[in-house]
Amino acid sequence: MIRRSVLRYALSGAIWILSTVSGFVAGAGSKIDHQISGSFSIESQWFPESAAYPDQRGHATGFVMEPEIYLDSIEGWSFILAPFLRYDSADLHRTHADLREAYLLLFGDVGNDEWELRLGIDRVFWGVAESRHLVNIVNQIDLVEHPYKELKLGQPMAHLTWSGDWGMAELFGLTYHRPRTFPGRSGRLRLPLVVDNDQVSYESAAKQWHMDLAARYSHSFGLFDIGISAFDGTSREPFLFPGTDFTGAPILAPHYEQIRQVGLDTQMTAGSWLFKLEAIQRLDARDRLGRKVDYTASVFGGEYTFYSVLGSTVDISLLGEWNYDGRGHNATNVFQKDLFLAARFALNDVQSTEILASVLGDADNSSRILAFELNRRLSDQWSLNLEAIAFLDIDPADISYEIRRDSFIDLNLIYNF
Amino acid sequence: MIFTRSMLPYLSLCLIILTGLGPGPVYSESATPEEMGLKIARESHAREDGFGNYTARQTMALRNKNGQESRRQLRVKVLEVPEDGDKSLFVFDEPRDVRGTALLIHAHRESADDQWLYLPALKRVKRISSSNRSGSFMGSEFAYEDLTPQAVEKFTYRYLREEPCGGGTCTVTERVPVDRKSGYSRQVVWRDKDELRVWKVEYYDRKDSHLKTLTLGNYEQFLDRYWRAGEMTMENHLTGKSTVLTWTDFQFRTDLDDRDFTQTGLRRVR
Numbered sequence: 001m002i003r004r005s006v007l008r009y010a011l012s013g014a015i016w017i018l019s020t021v022s023g024f025v026a027g028a029g030s031k032i033d034h035q036i037s038g039s040f041s042i043e044s045q046w047f048p049e050s051a052a053y054p055d056q057r058g059h060a061t062g063f064v065m066e067p068e069i070y071l072d073s074i075e076g077w078s079f080i081l082a083p084f085l086r087y088d089s090a091d092l093h094r095t096h097a098d099l100r101e102a103y104l105l106l107f108g109d110v111g112n113d114e115w116e117l118r119l120g121i122d123r124v125f126w127g128v129a130e131s132r133h134l135v136n137i138v139n140q141i142d143l144v145e146h147p148y149k150e151l152k153l154g155q156p157m158a159h160l161t162w163s164g165d166w167g168m169a170e171l172f173g174l175t176y177h178r179p180r181t182f183p184g185r186s187g188r189l190r191l192p193l194v195v196d197n198d199q200v201s202y203e204s205a206a207k208q209w210h211m212d213l214a215a216r217y218s219h220s221f222g223l224f225d226i227g228i229s230a231f232d233g234t235s236r237e238p239f240l241f242p243g244t245d246f247t248g249a250p251i252l253a254p255h256y257e258q259i260r261q262v263g264l265d266t267q268m269t270a271g272s273w274l275f276k277l278e279a280i281q282r283l284d285a286r287d288r289l290g291r292k293v294d295y296t297a298s299v300f301g302g303e304y305t306f307y308s309v310l311g312s313t314v315d316i317s318l319l320g321e322w323n324y325d326g327r328g329h330n331a332t333n334v335f336q337k338d339l340f341l342a343a344r345f346a347l348n349d350v351q352s353t354e355i356l357a358s359v360l361g362d363a364d365n366s367s368r369i370l371a372f373e374l375n376r377r378l379s380d381q382w383s384l385n386l387e388a389i390a391f392l393d394i395d396p397a398d399i400s401y402e403i404r405r406d407s408f409i410d411l412n413l414i415y416n417f
Numbered sequence: 418m419i420f421t422r423s424m425l426p427y428l429s430l431c432l433i434i435l436t437g438l439g440p441g442p443v444y445s446e447s448a449t450p451e452e453m454g455l456k457i458a459r460e461s462h463a464r465e466d467g468f469g470n471y472t473a474r475q476t477m478a479l480r481n482k483n484g485q486e487s488r489r490q491l492r493v494k495v496l497e498v499p500e501d502g503d504k505s506l507f508v509f510d511e512p513r514d515v516r517g518t519a520l521l522i523h524a525h526r527e528s529a530d531d532q533w534l535y536l537p538a539l540k541r542v543k544r545i546s547s548s549n550r551s552g553s554f555m556g557s558e559f560a561y562e563d564l565t566p567q568a569v570e571k572f573t574y575r576y577l578r579e580e581p582c583g584g585g586t587c588t589v590t591e592r593v594p595v596d597r598k599s600g601y602s603r604q605v606v607w608r609d610k611d612e613l614r615v616w617k618v619e620y621y622d623r624k625d626s627h628l629k630t631l632t633l634g635n636y637e638q639f640l641d642r643y644w645r646a647g648e649m650t651m652e653n654h655l656t657g658k659s660t661v662l663t664w665t666d667f668q669f670r671t672d673l674d675d676r677d678f679t680q681t682g683l684r685r686v687r
Contacts, residue, residue: 035687037513037516037517039514070687072687078687105685107685109676114676114679114681114682116681116685122540123540124540125539125540125541125542128543128544161681163679163680163681168679168680168681218680220531220544220680222528225544267544269531269544269545269546269547271529271546271548272546272548273546274544274545274546305546305548305549307548307549307550307551307552308549308550308551308552308553308600313552313553313556315549315552348552348553348556349556350479350481350487350556351556352515352556377512377514379512380487380488380511380512380513381512381513383514414514416512416513416514416516417513
């Protein structure tokens with residue numbers, strides 16, 4: 001199902017692409033190298049428990065195509081085009097297309113400093129933590145992809161970087177807002193009501209065309225890596241108002257407001273230890289009850305790795321992260337006061353087998369989310385990803401109560417080219 | 418993404434071939450075996466000074482005892498940093514699932530190396546620990562410490578003897594790792610007397626059994642000074658597995674500079 005919002009997004013992307021690339025390609029005249037790479041994967045998803053809401057599927061199969069085209073000119077510019085397509089046999093909303101990346105990259109030197117300019121659609125990653133990506137606000141979450149991995153949609157932007165011995169400064173002009181994706185009626189891992197992305201509303205009169213601004217300064221010195229970031233613009237997280245669709249059936253309508261956020265992320269890398277901290281303050285946001293609120297949130301913790309355990313080739317990493325949200329039980333996510341514990345096993349065999357087992361537990365109630373993930377290479381081209389997530393003893397007061405019956409097993413067979 | 422931390426050390430492999438060059442014997446009859454061993458190590462390091470920078474391609478063939486083979490392919494860029502460790506950038510081409518993954522290393526003589534990993538699927542730059550010492554790279558027979566820069570101070574030395582070898586006549590020196598996290602009790606190194614190139618290294622594990630043997634060959638000289646081995650074979654005598662590392666497309670003193678080894682540059686890597 002191609003939604004209107006996707007078409008608008010494609011249009012906004014096309015403006016960037018046409019206005020930048022066409023000029024460069026036309027003016028280039030000289031040799032342009034190209035590379036095509038990417039992946040194709042087949043997915044099967046099982047939900048062993050019976051569904052909480054009518055029409056929800058118990059099993060789905062599908063595929064993902066993620067090709068990437070890279071053009072590189074001798075004049076020093078390059079262009080990346082990375083479309084994305086997922087087909088899901090059960091959920092029309094999970095079947096979706098996106099432009100993950102479509103940008104022109106220019107860079108150069110000034111004195112001892114360097115600059116870089118990216119124009120178009122891109123993805124940006126900020127932060128250090130593993131259990132969640134708190135400061136990482138530039139791109140919208142592609143929620144239908146995964147319930148908590150925070151995979152991202154492409155974001156139209158102009159992104160300027162200036163860096164030198166003193167660190168790296170980045171400025172972002174974000175020219176178009178993407179609504180978060182949500183599962184459809186037959187999809188699992190959703191609220192009792194379906195979110196209707198045809199009824200998106202905005203606080204700003206400019207709606208999705210509001211120009212959001214973001215900035216970040218980051219630097220590495222000795223054992224430390226730090227980042228300080230700021231964002232002023234349309235929230236990536238919607239508040240969901242009850243409403244009705246054109247048939248009169250109840251739905252949730254997403255509303256995006258103007259917020260401001262400052263963020264800090266830092267890591268200390270000391271021997272086999274990694275210590276991590278991310279913190280934000282967000283202004284003019286809302287809590288779970290819809291009240292306007294300014295709040296702080298943080299995640300801090302560490303990771304320790306035992307290398308070559310007992311003389312084998314296996315490395316074992318233990319991770320622990322404490323999540324806090326100043327809104328307490330009225331937080332709009334599961335991380336209000338939750339401890340994340342995990343163990344990662346890297347077998348270091350020819351297939352690079354890696355296993356990650358984790359638990360996210362609420363400090364105030366019995367809710368636990370268990371996760372198990374296995375990655376293994378099968379050949380130069382093929383690899384395997386197996387994931388199992390279990391929602392255990394979810395407390396009725398917990399925000400994940402709505403998806404308590406949606407434990408799942410997900411098998412992906414991936415062809416890389 | 419299938420990419421393990423222990424893959425990273427392998428990437429510094431280039432640095433171990435930065436061994437000796439230049440003419441003449443470097444030891445005298447009057448010195449003790451320890452003094453002679455140290456002098457050989459110092460001289461071979463001194464001969465690497467001034468290379469500036471270089472780029473190269475690496476292909477690694479992992480073989481198990483049944484002869485089954487698996488391949489790794491990557492590109493390497495190295496920048497000499499006077500008075501400190503070198504800066505290196507490694508980009509994976511194969512296997513395909515790690516294509517575009519890149520590692521940036523700022524090596525240091527006095528302190529631990531700084532390492533950043535770029536994961537293209539997430540567009541994430543991740544600072545990672547450099548304290549893995551004895552781990553294996555993706556099931557290969559090379560361990561981290563076989564591959565990290567071999568600063569002179571990281572070992573104590575003892576000259577053993579002289580004997581014929583692939584490069585003519587070799588000095589045979591024993592070196593003992595200073596680091597207690599090392600997987601080895603000692604290593605025995607064969608270097609030719611004329612050019613101080615390494616031809617063979619024997620590795621002994623903590624129980625002092627002969628664990629692995631590295632043999633080097635296909636040496637080529639660049640800029641009339643710097644020798645590079647074109648082929649390095651590591652055999653594991655315990656498991657019967659072996660790994661052959663082939664180097665091609667060496668280019669010295671290209672237009673690389675500091676800015677190719679920054680985190681900004683790391684995000685641009687293809």
